[in-house]
Amino acid sequence: MSAPVLAREAARAAAWLETYGSPLYVYDSGEVERRALELRAALPEGSRLLFSLKANPLPDIARLLQRLGCDAEVSSPGELAVALEAGFPPERVLYTGPGKSAEEVHAALAAGVTGFSAESWPDLERIDRVARAARLRARVLLRVNPSAPPVARLAMSGVSSQFGFDEADLVDGRARLAALGHVELMGLHVYQGTQLTDANSLLAAVRQALAVGESLSEVLGTRFQVMDVGGGFPWPFAAAGAGLDVSTLREPLALLSASRERTASAALWFESGRWLCGSSGTLWATVVDVKRSKGKRYVVLDSGIHHLGGMSGLGRVPLVGVGVARAEPVSGALEEVNVVGPLCTPLDCFARNVALPPLRPGDRVFIPNVGAYGLTASLTGFLSRPPPVELVHREGEVTAVYRLRWGHALYERPAPARPPGWEDAR
Incomplete structure (x- = not known):
């Protein structure tokens, strides 16, 4: 912060600290809007940008990003509740994560959310069983763990991981996928890591994700509707400074998008939480x-x-x-x-x-x-x-x-509404 900006912020914070107490988190929604507009402008035309609620599930932040045209990526019932309350249409919510229980999947489907990222065969088959019991059809992305790791502060692919199918696990997957009658394969989800270090690392991650899509589209014998290539857009954490100038990504991302062959018609999805809110x-x-x-x-x-x-x-x-x-x-x-x-x-x-x-x-x-x-x-x-x-x-x-509410309360588990055939779905 420059000296004048710091003085103004300090004066505001002093008044707020007197009113609301110390310590105090202060969020500038104008900053969120600026970051969202910058990032959306850098992405290829027609791309979708998903807000990862894990970064900041504050209702007002989620509501603002929904109004700015973002979709939602959630990984828990709590995040799902925030996303729906913030006005994200259920069809614009992607439910992700490596430990989705049958109860979670059923609750999401009951709320109208049919989009899931599947992390493994058991995860995918569980989604299929719950959708069958609910007499619904789930729309699924297969999360893939590519063979090579990205250059990232925290790699989430290319290494042994709880996240996603190893590429080799899908080589003989065509028949196994065809046997699932209540899921529709939309495409792939390749999230490689957080805090990708620079523009070259980001572009390399997108390039690799698209290459995985080209290969698996042929292996699985399908034309994907969606390629979710993740995010990793970097921003400093708890230290002064700014993130990458994402405007430098606009032209190379457009060229990468245009270079696709088998996945040329697939919509590109990107994800961000840190860049949007940090x-x-x-x-x-x-x-x-x-x-x-x-x-x-x-x-x-x-x-x-x-x-x-x-x-x-x-x-x-x-x-x-x-x-x-x-x-x-x-x-x-x-x-x-x-x-x-x-x-x-x-x-x-x-x-x-x-x-x-x-x-x-x-x-x-x-x-x-x-x-x-x-x-x-x-x-x-x-x-x-x-x-x-x-x-x-x-x-x-x-x-x-x-x-944020915190503390202990006596626990009474409500009996959830369950569709016919529930026990078989589990």
Whole structure:
């Protein structure tokens, strides 16, 4: 952030912290809109862009992206509920994930969602059985694990993985697919990894996904309707900076799309969560204590790894970039400090041996670029501390305020409505 922008954001945050308490997640919906428009403009004409709700399932964020023309990719009943509440039509929702239970599949079908990504033969056959019991037909993408890994911060294909069919598993799959009477094969789903490092890595991943489609279309004897080539569009996590200039992808992606032969008529689908939401979010926190121990200086915040990315996939406990916001100019030499949280574990550390202006209790600090995989990917149950409030604004005007529900309640499992033949479907 430039100094004027930081001053404006700090003044807004100070007022919101007084009203809603600290720590506080702040999301700028204008940022989400800018990222969505940039990415959509970079994709080949006619492509569909799916919002991966796992990145940020906040209802207002999902609702905005639905209005901007995105579809939804969900991986749980909770995400499905958010997507439907946000207005995504059921036919524009793709249900993914390697552990879909029969109950989940049935609930999705009952809600009108018929699009699934199948990760294995047992997963595909389970979808078929549940669809048969419900007297419905599911539309399925086969998720494929290509032979070679991508250049990514977190590879999800090209390695031994719970995600997708190995290519070799589908070589003799034509007859097995034909025996499934309640699924329609729409095409393939090839999601190779998150945080693909640069434009070349992204283009290589798309190129490989399309090559897999060309090969398997011939092997399976079908013309695919859809090629979901995934995403991986990079954006910094919990540190200053910006993502790739996606406008540089426009021409090479169009050329790749035009180079297809057997899959030339298949619609291209892309997915994103991090790119769409990452820049929108800032976590604001307050200094509670400043102390010395054995020659080291510690700044203790009221926020920690239970609020930010404890399971973000970027490392079990990723270190982050911390900024300081004060109304008056910062003076004095920088100090080397460890920035830690309030939890009773030495793992609760945001930053080690970083140089910051002198801090005192009551000072406000911020962590940028946490609109994706921030609170939603964190250890919110640890130590039973309440989750922070999440605030959405547009140009400084608050449009929504949420608090994630957490705690224990007596459990009563409702009896689900089940179609005839349910026991056989399981």
